[in-house]
Amino acid sequence: MRQKTGQPSGLDEASGRLDQSQWPAPIVRLFLGATTLEAVIKAADDANPVKVKGQLCEAHFYAGELALAKDATDEAVRLLRLAADGCPRIYFEWAPANAELHKLDTKH
Numbered sequence: 471m472r473q474k475t476g477q478p479s480g481l482d483e484a485s486g487r488l489d490q491s492q493w494p495a496p497i498v499r500l501f502l503g504a505t506t507l508e509a510v511i512k513a514a515d516d517a518n519p520v521k522v523k524g525q526l527c528e529a530h531f532y533a534g535e536l537a538l539a540k541d542a543t544d545e546a547v548r549l550l551r552l553a554a555d556g557c558p559r560i561y562f563e564w565a566p567a568n569a570e571l572h573k574l575d576t577k578h
Contacts, residue, residue: 493525497532507533527557531567538570547574 481501488495496513499505510533514525534549553567 494528497529500533501536523556523558524561527553527561527563530556531563534567534570543574547571550574 481498488498490499493513496505496510500507500510507529510529511526514522514529516522516525530549531553534546534553537543537546537549550567550570553563554571557564557567
């Protein structure tokens with residue numbers, strides 16, 4: 471990972487092209503260490519409940535993946551479970567959230 475070497479990552483460069491006021495910029499900022507999960511969850515709020523459900527799905531899944539990368543297994547399981555339970559099945563994140571949970575359950 472370039473992050474460990476102090477070199478800019480592709481994510482750093484790509485984030486500059488995102489509209490920072492629009493979704494999924496909060497998730498990108500989470501991966502860059504520039505925001506908190508709480509702020510991402512707050513940013514997922516919207517007047518449209520269908521949009522909120524989808525954005526929370528994405529927030530939980532990607533935060534769960536980030537927790538796994540940081541070896542925070544308990545937090546990853548909690549977040550991936552929220553994604554698996556809350557994601558509409560048509561969302562890309564539903565299947566990998568369930569697969570990660572299955573993989574983690576078999577490790578215990």
